[in-house]
Amino acid sequence: MKSVIDILDLSVEEIEELIHTACDIIARPEAYQEACRHKKLATLFFEPSTRTRLSFEAAMYELGGNVLSVSSGSSSSAAKGESVADTAKTVSCYADIIAMRHPNEGAPYVASLNASVPVINAGDGGHNHPTQTLADLLTIYREKGRFDHLTVGFCGDLKFGRTVHSLINALSRYEGIEIVLISPEELKLPSYVKKDVLERNGIPYRQTTSLLEPMPDLDILYMTRVQKERFFNEEDYLRLKDSYILDLKKLETAREDLSIMHPLPRVNEISVAVDADPRACYFKQVLNGKYMRMALILKLLKEAEQG
């Protein structure tokens, strides 16, 4: 039973297949309206998340399927102490596929070991969020037409930002990628990601504390939010949250074809004035996320049917 817990659970070829399906869905949405008729997606969200849950549910509805939803850990059997393993076994009796978000890292993996239906990790703590990475990849593909020979800047919280780690992992499999890491000292990319991903794959990278300095070199600028829930104390959060704010002035030296991305929600790290700039792609990312989730649900259900 194929589940997707980590973006690396998908090969380069499988990601290309998903991109191809997503583009076909965009071109011919009517052809997919009944594709998941009589199928049920269970969205098990044990941590607050509006957009990811809505995106999964919208994806399933647009495929003609149905949705069973648990939107809060406190209102579920998890609050009574049920294990993730038992929850996964139980929900497998009701649903054809599961999307799970959980505050504990590794919970969706435990679910995938126990479920008899495919499990999609919809975010586990600060660990993985593969469908966000799929949304990012489709956005890059639609904006740039390729995944290779790109200079990608990551800005903000590179320490706790799981979307950053996953996207770096995914991009490290392509030729000619250069990475620029823009963050304050306290929120630098963890050394294991640098060593195990960038250095192991021979990806050139540099680190800087300046958002302005690398701006002219970038094909893509991936902004991130400094997330309050990833900090153990509020003092550190308040000190660092406004470190890097992107506004039109900072974009003056940027390329005309720069793509500005952000996994959303933003707090104030991108000025609202940037939204009208044609280089802003972050709301397109949201839409692309739905298409990629549709493609992924289709693929996993098809493979589950084929056994």
Add this chain to the structure above:
Amino acid sequence: MNIDSIQNGVVIDHITAGRGMRIYTLLGLDELDCSVALIKNAISNKMGKKDIIKIDADIPVSFDVIGYVDPGATVNFIKDGHLVQKRRIEMPERLVNVIRCKNPRCISMVEQELDQVFRLTDREQNIYRCIYCETKASAV
């Protein structure tokens, strides 16, 4: 210093000096009723100094524990005073319930029934990572 040779049991030899106690603890040898000798800093021609553990009973020992703490150690099985099997231990690919994940956000911290499983991700650097959250195991 002399420790009597054993008739039936297990001798863990060629332990890097200083690691014997960790192996002793992780194998739970303190819970055994039989004689157990932990010899620290024994003189070794090959290693200079080494630790040795002698267990005076034919008990199963976890090669995973020994391989995790000190790959290169040897395990000798003694029967009727004779060496019947000698095994050089290598780093195991997986460690099950040998060490615990220290990441407070890991699912294995919350759900106590889950096995604590670590996977060898870098043989050269001796790095194990939790299979659930991928946190690196702390150094031996």
